[in-house]
Amino acid sequence: MRVSTRVVLLLALLASVxxxxxxxxxxxxxxxxPDQYVHACYSDIPALYGERGLDKGVWAYSSGADSVEYPVIQGAIMWITAKVIPNGIxxxxxxxxxxxxLLFIFISFITFRMKPEFGYLLPLAPAAVASLYINWDLWAIAMMMLAIYWFDRKAEVASAVALGIAISTKFLPIFLMIPxxxxxxxQEKISKFLKYAAVAVATFALINLPVxxxxxxxxxxxxxxxxxRGSDWGSLWYSLSNLGLNLTHQNYLSILLLMIGLSALTIFLLQLRTPPTLAHTAIFVMIIVxxxxxxxxxxxxxxxxxLAVIALIDRRDLTVFWFWQGAEVMYHVAIWxxxxxxxxAQFGLPVVAYSAIALVRIGASLILLVRLAARHQSSRVFPSQFLLSTGESYP
Known part of the structure; x- marks a missing residue:
């Protein structure tokens, strides 16, 4: 179902409200x-305002072991907004x-530009809408989406700069370097990759070195x-521990599974009939990580x-998308x-039930990955067709 840009922006505005x-x-x-958990409205934003000294104007990284636990740009955003806006939490x-x-509205717009036939899905996705103000993640996500958009439009230098900024905001986008x-x-363009990597690294260094x-x-x-860090909320390892399978050396096991998953992804991408696009493959590496x-x-x-929206091929993929969103909504309720x-609180969810739901959430994301991977393997959507449908025909 195609909708207009105006409709997508309106939906994103309503979702934000x-x-x-x-x-x-x-x-x-x-x-x-427990009120903030009972009503599922907990946010790191007010929680860290006092805990990290932001309410006192303390520079985000000047407190040693009590500094903010985020990369440089996010820390700077936390500090600047605290300095500019007085009068309390x-x-x-x-x-x-x-x-x-505003960032969510922009991300909805750029998602629509890349996938106009499914651009309406992001502002309608209930789990995403319910999570908008938990943390500052949208700053990094906006830059990551720009990096993907520019990369598939062959604006590689701009994409590399955007990726370097995204990594300096939240480290997760570093894994996009694999696809x-x-x-x-x-594409047999190794020199172009080296240039891309150099620009991304230089951007990251320019931002991070002063701090x-x-x-x-x-x-x-x-x-x-x-x-x-040890295993924490929502993770496979934390859930298994709560269910009685307390594995030792979880750091090494996590790295091992990550290497296995990324190796499998590399083999998959290498054996596709045509070179994939970043928009079609970014979801895979993020789910694995x-x-x-x-x-x-x-x-x-x-x-x-x-990322899921821009990886969809046609309406047959909507069932798995909504199934995955349902699992995410279930987890959103369960964690709080x-x-x-x-x-x-007088009432709440026991740890065993919570851990089981966390595993369902992880399983649903893997089902989404497998479904989309299978569809892309069998699809005859080639990069040139993809670019035509997601931006080249727009001014």
């Missing part, structure tokens, strides 16, 4: 626990929510946390939903109701 109404309950009741949340709403490398390899050199401990905190990672945050659905119980 609906999501804000959900989170605003917590703002009006003071972000108290709710104003801080409202300002960041407004910026995130990008394979696409260049399939790494001036506040190295604070800058390193994000990377140290991700290298050494998230499925085996040591944390699988509820807002990660914001990363996968636009379990945390409600943990923080003293």
């Amino acid at each position: 609906l999501s804000f109404a959900k989170f605003n309950h917590c703002a009006q009741t003071g972000w108290q626990s 709710n104003n801080y949340f409202y300002t960041n929510a407004l910026l995130l709403a 990008i490398a394979i696409i260049f390899f399939r 790494a050199l001036t506040t190295p401990v604070g800058w390193w905190r994000f990377y140290d946390l991700n290298l050494n 998230m499925a085996v990672s040591k944390v699988y945050s509820p807002q990660y659905v914001l990363w996968l939903t636009p 109701q379990h945390l409600a119980q943990v923080t003293g």
Whole structure:
């Protein structure tokens, strides 16, 4: 079903308002626990405002081990909005929510540009809409989507710069370098890949070096946390532990499964009949990374939903898309109701039920991956046709 740009923008605006109404309950009741979990309106934005000294104007990376646990651009956004907007925690949340709403509208627009026949799906995806204001992820997602859009339109330098910015905002987009490398390899353009990688690395270095050199401990905190953290909410490892299968050496197992998954993806992309597009393959690498990672945050659905939309081929793929969204909605309810119980609510979701639902969520994402991979393997949609349908015909 094709809709106009105006309709997509209106849907995205309405989705942003609906999501804000959900989170605003917590703002009006003071972000108290277990109430913020019972009403599923918890957000990291107010939670970190005081915990990381942002309310006192402290630079995001100057507190050593207590610095913000995010890459440089996200930390800078957290700090700048705290400096510019005075008068308390709710104003801080409202300002960041407004910026995130604008980003969601932009992401909906760029998704529509890449996949006009399914562009309406992102602002209608319930799990994504329910998660808009949990964290600052949309800043990185917007740059990642721009990187994909420009890459498939052959604007490789702009794409590499956008990817470097995205990686400096949230590290997940680094994994897009794998399908990008394979696409260049399939096209026999190794020199172009080296140039692309050099531009992305240079962009990342230009952004990160000033912070790494001036506040190295604070800058390193994000990377140290991700290298050494144990299993956490939503992950395969955390769920298995709660269900009685407490595997040792989870760091190594996570890396091993990641290597296996990425190797399988590489083999799959190399044996496709024609070189794939980044828009068609980005979803695969992101699902693999998230499925085996040591944390699988509820807002990660914001990363996968636009990628899933631009990877759809035709209406036959809608069933698996909505099935996966249903599993994500179920998990969205489960995580908050379990945390409600943990923080003293009269009613809540026991840990065993929560862990089982977390595994269902991971399983649903893998089903989405397998379905889309099978469709792309058998499809006769070639890159030239894809580009024509997703941007080349637009001014």
